[in-house]
Amino acid sequence: MPxxxxxxxxxxxxxxxxxxxxxxxxxxxxxxxxPYLRSSGIQYTRNTPDMTAASSIKASNLGNYDVHLALHxxxxxxxxxxxxxxSEVYYSPNSYKGKxxxxxxxxxxxxxxxxxxxxxxxxxxxLGEVTKTRAVANLIEFAYHDxxxxxxxxxxxxxxxxxxxxLSLTEYFHIPFIEPQTPKIGVVTTQGGSLLIRAKPSTxxxxxxxxANGDTVIVNGQYQDWYVVDNDGVxxxxxxxxxxx
Numbered sequence: 001m002p003x004x005x006x007x008x009x010x011x012x013x014x015x016x017x018x019x020x021x022x023x024x025x026x027x028x029x030x031x032x033x034x035p036y037l038r039s040s041g042i043q044y045t046r047n048t049p050d051m052t053a054a055s056s057i058k059a060s061n062l063g064n065y066d067v068h069l070a071l072h073x074x075x076x077x078x079x080x081x082x083x084x085x086x087s088e089v090y091y092s093p094n095s096y097k098g099k100x101x102x103x104x105x106x107x108x109x110x111x112x113x114x115x116x117x118x119x120x121x122x123x124x125x126x127l128g129e130v131t132k133t134r135a136v137a138n139l140i141e142f143a144y145h146d147x148x149x150x151x152x153x154x155x156x157x158x159x160x161x162x163x164x165x166x167l168s169l170t171e172y173f174h175i176p177f178i179e180p181q182t183p184k185i186g187v188v189t190t191q192g193g194s195l196l197i198r199a200k201p202s203t204x205x206x207x208x209x210x211x212a213n214g215d216t217v218i219v220n221g222q223y224q225d226w227y228v229v230d231n232d233g234v235x236x237x238x239x240x241x242x243x244x245x
Contacts, residue, residue, distance in 0.1 A: 001199060001208065001235040002173040003043040005060040006030055007129060008071040010051050016073075016145045017082065018152060023049055025154055026071040029142075032162030035180035039221035040170050041228040043235050053129055061134045067101065067169070068133040073154060074141035085150050086118030088141040090130050093123035097136040105140060105168040112160050113143070114153060140165070175200060178221040178228065186219045186227070186243035188212065195243070197236035201226035209234035219243060 008030040014022035030046060037044050045063060047056040053070075060068045076084040089106045091098035102121040110116035124130050130137045142161060143150035154161070170177040188195045190213045197209035201223050211217050211231050217238070221228035226237040 001041045001043055002066045002169075002175070003045070003064070004037075004067040004069055004169065005056075005063060005065045005133075005135060006033065006044050006046040006069055006071070007053075007056045007060070008047065009073070010047065010049055010053065010056070011072075012049070014073070014075065014145065016151045016155075017148050018155070020155070022073050022145060025073065025145075025158070028158050029071055029162050029165075032159050033166055036163055036166035036177075037169075038183070039178040039180045039228060040166060041175060041178075041221065041235050041237070042166070042169055042173070057128055057132050061132075065135040066173070068129065068135040068137040069165075069169075070129040070137070070139040071165075072139060072141050073143055073145040073151075075146045076144060082144075082146045082148070084144050085115065085147050086120065087113050087143055088119075089121045090124045090127055090139040090141070091121060092130050092137065093125065095136060098130070098138060099123075101136060101168070101172045102138050104171050105138060105165065108164050108168045108171075109142075112157065112164050114149075176223040178223055181221045184219045184245055185216050186229075186245050188215050188217060188242060189244045190242045195238050197229060197231060197234055197238050199236055201237040205237070208236045211238065217243065219245075 008026035009022045012023040089102040091102040110119045145151045194210035198205040218230040219227045
């Protein structure tokens with residue numbers, strides 16, 4: 001299953017025009033993303049507020065992630081403070097996959113941002129979290145926190161933004177988007193053999209793990225006749241018929 005390095009802003013010095021900080025609100029979005037990631041079967045590692053962009057890049061590069069996703073809000077230059085609005089998704093001009101994911105994210109953000117014509121993708125050769133990471137990388141500037149309308153939009157749409165971003169990730173990874181479900185403990189009940197864990201909800205998909213008959217497994221979501229399972233860190237889809245609660 002896909003895995004991401006989730007990197008909400010660590011910039012506690014960037015103040016919102018209506019109170020709070022960039023670090024605080026980007027971490028709220030990351031918090032709200034977790035149930036969607038879990039139910040949809042996307043594994044994640046997350047930075048912490050005491051880290052920096054440099055240490056986040058280093059931590060990301062130590063792992064084997066499919067995507068590095070940085071969450072930020074923006075500010076206009078001091079000379080025109082508060083005058084800009086919009087969402088911007090950055091990608092490396094050398095990364096086809098990065099541009100593809102940026103396009104998906106921007107297209108979906110247009111559905112929830114008040115002025116969709118102000119949502120755009122931009123190449124960057126200077127943002128380290130895009131250009132210095134091993135994984136496919138995007139940095140999202142959701143809106144301008146020095147503009148009152150934009151700052152209010154972020155504050156009032158934390159859950160909607162989180163859902164929208166995970167929806168984009170599932171589209172990028174070609175897996176189903178699953179609304180958050182309460183994790184449950186199931187028992188594998190087969191005719192005696194192991195239950196297969198597959199990369200996608202299809203019998204033609206790659207096998208990524210096996211669960212012995214009688215063993216327990218965490219079920220995080222359901223898509224049609226398949227469960228999203230987590231078996232000691234092996235995440236994938238198993239046929240629901242063979243898991244009982």
